[in-house]
Amino acid sequence: MTLPAALDWWDSGERFYQSALDTIPDGDLDRPSLLPGWSRRHVTAHVARNADALVNLLVWARTGVETPMYPSPEARDAGIAGTASLPAGELREEYAAAVRRLSQAVRGHPEGAWAAQVRTAQGRAVPASEVPWMRCREVWVHAVDLGSGAGFAGIPEDLLAALVDDVMAMWGRAGRLPDIRCVSGPHAWGGGSVTVSGPLPRLAAWLTGRGAAGGLTFDGPVPLLPAWL
Numbered sequence: 001m002t003l004p005a006a007l008d009w010w011d012s013g014e015r016f017y018q019s020a021l022d023t024i025p026d027g028d029l030d031r032p033s034l035l036p037g038w039s040r041r042h043v044t045a046h047v048a049r050n051a052d053a054l055v056n057l058l059v060w061a062r063t064g065v066e067t068p069m070y071p072s073p074e075a076r077d078a079g080i081a082g083t084a085s086l087p088a089g090e091l092r093e094e095y096a097a098a099v100r101r102l103s104q105a106v107r108g109h110p111e112g113a114w115a116a117q118v119r120t121a122q123g124r125a126v127p128a129s130e131v132p133w134m135r136c137r138e139v140w141v142h143a144v145d146l147g148s149g150a151g152f153a154g155i156p157e158d159l160l161a162a163l164v165d166d167v168m169a170m171w172g173r174a175g176r177l178p179d180i181r182c183v184s185g186p187h188a189w190g191g192g193s194v195t196v197s198g199p200l201p202r203l204a205a206w207l208t209g210r211g212a213a214g215g216l217t218f219d220g221p222v223p224l225l226p227a228w229l
Helices: 003-022 040-063 073-084 088-107 128-145 157-173 200-207
Strands: 117-119 125-127 180-184 187-189 194-197
Touching: 003 088, 003 128, 003 157, 040 073, 040 088, 040 117, 040 128, 073 088, 088 128, 117 128, 125 128, 128 157, 157 187, 157 200, 180 200, 194 200
Parallel strands: 180 194
Antiparallel strands: 117 125, 180 187
16 A cells, blocks of 8 residues: 555545534434444544544654553543543534644655654554554544444445455454455455455445445355454
Protein backbone atom coordinates (compact mmCIF):
# COMPACT_ATOMS: atom_id res chain seq x y z
CA MET A 1 0.00 0.00 0.00
CA THR A 2 1.38 3.40 -0.93
CA LEU A 3 1.09 6.48 1.24
CA PRO A 4 -0.71 8.47 -1.49
CA ALA A 5 -3.36 5.74 -1.80
CA ALA A 6 -3.85 5.63 1.97
CA LEU A 7 -4.14 9.42 2.10
CA ASP A 8 -6.84 9.39 -0.60
CA TRP A 9 -8.78 6.63 1.16
CA TRP A 10 -8.45 8.43 4.50
CA ASP A 11 -9.78 11.69 3.08
CA SER A 12 -12.75 9.89 1.51
CA GLY A 13 -13.29 7.87 4.68
CA GLU A 14 -13.65 10.95 6.86
CA ARG A 15 -16.40 12.14 4.53
CA PHE A 16 -18.00 8.67 4.56
CA TYR A 17 -18.15 8.67 8.36
CA GLN A 18 -19.40 12.25 8.53
CA SER A 19 -22.16 11.46 6.04
CA ALA A 20 -23.26 8.44 8.08
CA LEU A 21 -23.24 10.49 11.29
CA ASP A 22 -25.19 13.33 9.68
CA THR A 23 -28.11 11.00 8.93
CA ILE A 24 -28.61 10.28 12.65
CA PRO A 25 -30.87 12.71 14.55
CA ASP A 26 -29.55 13.83 17.94
CA GLY A 27 -32.15 11.77 19.77
CA ASP A 28 -31.04 8.60 17.99
CA LEU A 29 -27.39 8.87 19.07
CA ASP A 30 -28.36 7.00 22.23
CA ARG A 31 -29.59 4.03 20.25
CA PRO A 32 -27.39 0.90 20.08
CA SER A 33 -24.76 0.73 17.39
CA LEU A 34 -23.88 -2.51 15.63
CA LEU A 35 -21.07 -3.02 18.17
CA PRO A 36 -22.23 -4.95 21.24
CA GLY A 37 -22.45 -2.74 24.33
CA TRP A 38 -21.80 0.52 22.50
CA SER A 39 -24.29 3.19 21.52
CA ARG A 40 -23.80 5.35 18.46
CA ARG A 41 -22.46 7.94 20.89
CA HIS A 42 -19.71 5.55 21.96
CA VAL A 43 -18.72 4.80 18.37
CA THR A 44 -18.42 8.50 17.56
CA ALA A 45 -16.55 9.20 20.80
CA HIS A 46 -14.12 6.40 19.97
CA VAL A 47 -13.55 7.72 16.45
CA ALA A 48 -12.87 11.20 17.87
CA ARG A 49 -10.43 9.96 20.50
CA ASN A 50 -8.73 7.74 17.90
CA ALA A 51 -8.01 10.84 15.82
CA ASP A 52 -6.19 12.44 18.75
CA ALA A 53 -4.36 9.18 19.47
CA LEU A 54 -3.03 9.14 15.91
CA VAL A 55 -1.96 12.77 16.25
CA ASN A 56 0.16 11.53 19.17
CA LEU A 57 1.91 9.06 16.88
CA LEU A 58 2.67 11.78 14.36
CA VAL A 59 4.07 13.98 17.14
CA TRP A 60 6.27 11.03 18.14
CA ALA A 61 7.47 10.56 14.56
CA ARG A 62 8.12 14.26 14.07
CA THR A 63 9.90 15.00 17.36
CA GLY A 64 11.43 11.65 18.33
CA VAL A 65 9.81 11.99 21.77
CA GLU A 66 7.86 8.82 22.61
CA THR A 67 4.19 9.79 22.64
CA PRO A 68 1.93 6.73 22.88
CA MET A 69 -1.53 6.67 21.39
CA TYR A 70 -3.05 6.41 24.87
CA PRO A 71 -1.41 6.70 28.30
CA SER A 72 -3.05 3.42 29.27
CA PRO A 73 -6.01 1.20 28.33
CA GLU A 74 -7.88 2.71 31.28
CA ALA A 75 -7.25 6.23 30.02
CA ARG A 76 -8.46 5.21 26.56
CA ASP A 77 -11.71 3.82 27.97
CA ALA A 78 -12.22 6.88 30.19
CA GLY A 79 -11.70 9.21 27.25
CA ILE A 80 -14.33 7.39 25.20
CA ALA A 81 -16.81 7.34 28.09
CA GLY A 82 -16.30 11.02 28.86
CA THR A 83 -16.73 12.09 25.24
CA ALA A 84 -19.78 9.86 24.79
CA SER A 85 -21.47 11.59 27.74
CA LEU A 86 -21.38 15.03 26.07
CA PRO A 87 -24.61 16.63 24.84
CA ALA A 88 -25.30 15.75 21.22
CA GLY A 89 -24.18 19.08 19.79
CA GLU A 90 -20.96 19.09 21.79
CA LEU A 91 -20.26 15.48 20.83
CA ARG A 92 -20.59 16.34 17.15
CA GLU A 93 -18.34 19.37 17.52
CA GLU A 94 -15.74 17.42 19.50
CA TYR A 95 -15.68 14.79 16.77
CA ALA A 96 -15.27 17.47 14.08
CA ALA A 97 -12.55 19.23 16.06
CA ALA A 98 -10.60 16.00 16.51
CA VAL A 99 -10.80 15.35 12.77
CA ARG A 100 -9.48 18.85 12.10
CA ARG A 101 -6.57 18.29 14.48
CA LEU A 102 -5.66 15.06 12.73
CA SER A 103 -5.99 16.63 9.29
CA GLN A 104 -3.63 19.44 10.29
CA ALA A 105 -1.12 16.94 11.72
CA VAL A 106 -1.19 14.73 8.61
CA ARG A 107 -1.00 17.54 6.07
CA GLY A 108 1.76 19.28 8.01
CA HIS A 109 3.82 16.16 8.63
CA PRO A 110 7.40 16.54 7.34
CA GLU A 111 8.17 14.35 4.35
CA GLY A 112 11.24 12.87 6.00
CA ALA A 113 9.36 11.92 9.16
CA TRP A 114 6.98 9.44 7.53
CA ALA A 115 9.62 6.71 7.85
CA ALA A 116 10.09 7.25 11.60
CA GLN A 117 9.10 4.26 13.73
CA VAL A 118 6.22 4.55 16.20
CA ARG A 119 4.22 1.96 18.13
CA THR A 120 0.53 1.11 17.87
CA ALA A 121 -1.74 0.58 20.86
CA GLN A 122 -1.24 -3.16 20.32
CA GLY A 123 2.52 -2.68 20.71
CA ARG A 124 3.49 -3.19 17.04
CA ALA A 125 6.30 -1.04 15.65
CA VAL A 126 5.26 0.62 12.38
CA PRO A 127 6.46 3.56 10.28
CA ALA A 128 4.45 6.75 10.68
CA SER A 129 3.38 6.30 7.06
CA GLU A 130 0.98 3.62 8.32
CA VAL A 131 -1.01 6.18 10.34
CA PRO A 132 -3.30 7.24 7.44
CA TRP A 133 -4.18 3.59 6.81
CA MET A 134 -4.85 3.06 10.53
CA ARG A 135 -7.32 5.93 10.33
CA CYS A 136 -8.86 4.50 7.14
CA ARG A 137 -9.80 1.34 9.00
CA GLU A 138 -11.43 3.36 11.75
CA VAL A 139 -13.58 5.70 9.71
CA TRP A 140 -14.75 3.34 6.98
CA VAL A 141 -15.56 0.39 9.25
CA HIS A 142 -17.01 2.41 12.13
CA ALA A 143 -19.25 4.30 9.71
CA VAL A 144 -20.90 0.93 9.10
CA ASP A 145 -21.00 0.28 12.86
CA LEU A 146 -23.18 3.37 13.35
CA GLY A 147 -26.03 1.36 11.84
CA SER A 148 -27.39 4.34 9.93
CA GLY A 149 -27.48 2.67 6.53
CA ALA A 150 -23.84 2.81 5.46
CA GLY A 151 -22.57 -0.61 4.44
CA PHE A 152 -19.54 -2.41 3.09
CA ALA A 153 -21.05 -2.15 -0.38
CA GLY A 154 -20.35 1.58 -0.16
CA ILE A 155 -16.62 1.03 0.35
CA PRO A 156 -14.37 1.09 -2.77
CA GLU A 157 -13.27 -2.35 -3.97
CA ASP A 158 -9.54 -1.61 -3.76
CA LEU A 159 -9.95 -0.43 -0.19
CA LEU A 160 -11.96 -3.55 0.69
CA ALA A 161 -9.17 -5.69 -0.74
CA ALA A 162 -6.63 -3.79 1.37
CA LEU A 163 -8.85 -4.29 4.42
CA VAL A 164 -8.90 -8.05 3.87
CA ASP A 165 -5.11 -7.93 3.41
CA ASP A 166 -4.89 -6.21 6.79
CA VAL A 167 -7.15 -8.69 8.56
CA MET A 168 -5.25 -11.70 7.25
CA ALA A 169 -1.88 -10.11 8.04
CA MET A 170 -2.91 -9.34 11.61
CA TRP A 171 -4.09 -12.90 12.18
CA GLY A 172 -0.88 -14.20 10.63
CA ARG A 173 1.33 -12.08 12.89
CA ALA A 174 -0.60 -13.27 15.94
CA GLY A 175 -0.45 -16.93 14.89
CA ARG A 176 -4.26 -17.06 14.70
CA LEU A 177 -4.81 -17.41 10.96
CA PRO A 178 -7.97 -19.50 10.38
CA ASP A 179 -7.79 -22.57 8.15
CA ILE A 180 -9.39 -20.75 5.22
CA ARG A 181 -8.69 -19.58 1.70
CA CYS A 182 -10.73 -16.52 0.72
CA VAL A 183 -11.61 -15.84 -2.91
CA SER A 184 -13.53 -12.96 -4.45
CA GLY A 185 -13.23 -12.33 -8.17
CA PRO A 186 -9.54 -11.83 -8.97
CA HIS A 187 -8.61 -11.58 -5.29
CA ALA A 188 -7.41 -14.50 -3.13
CA TRP A 189 -6.01 -14.72 0.39
CA GLY A 190 -4.73 -17.54 2.59
CA GLY A 191 -3.99 -21.14 1.89
CA GLY A 192 -6.29 -23.00 4.27
CA SER A 193 -8.28 -26.15 3.58
CA VAL A 194 -11.72 -24.43 3.51
CA THR A 195 -12.32 -22.11 0.57
CA VAL A 196 -14.65 -19.18 1.21
CA SER A 197 -15.91 -17.30 -1.83
CA GLY A 198 -18.38 -14.55 -2.51
CA PRO A 199 -18.81 -10.82 -3.11
CA LEU A 200 -15.99 -8.76 -1.63
CA PRO A 201 -18.25 -6.55 0.55
CA ARG A 202 -19.79 -9.62 2.19
CA LEU A 203 -16.41 -11.27 2.60
CA ALA A 204 -14.88 -8.17 4.22
CA ALA A 205 -17.89 -7.78 6.52
CA TRP A 206 -17.65 -11.40 7.67
CA LEU A 207 -13.87 -11.31 8.21
CA THR A 208 -14.09 -8.12 10.28
CA GLY A 209 -16.90 -9.47 12.43
CA ARG A 210 -19.52 -7.20 10.88
CA GLY A 211 -21.66 -9.76 9.11
CA ALA A 212 -22.79 -13.35 9.17
CA ALA A 213 -21.65 -15.92 6.62
CA GLY A 214 -24.81 -15.53 4.54
CA GLY A 215 -24.09 -14.81 0.90
CA LEU A 216 -20.73 -16.59 1.08
CA THR A 217 -19.98 -20.08 -0.22
CA PHE A 218 -17.92 -22.58 1.79
CA ASP A 219 -16.57 -25.89 0.54
CA GLY A 220 -16.25 -27.16 4.11
CA PRO A 221 -17.41 -26.34 7.65
CA VAL A 222 -17.93 -22.63 8.40
CA PRO A 223 -15.07 -21.76 10.77
CA LEU A 224 -15.21 -19.56 13.84
CA LEU A 225 -13.12 -16.47 13.30
CA PRO A 226 -10.85 -14.81 15.87
CA ALA A 227 -11.25 -11.12 16.62
CA TRP A 228 -9.60 -8.83 14.11
CA LEU A 229 -8.69 -5.83 16.27
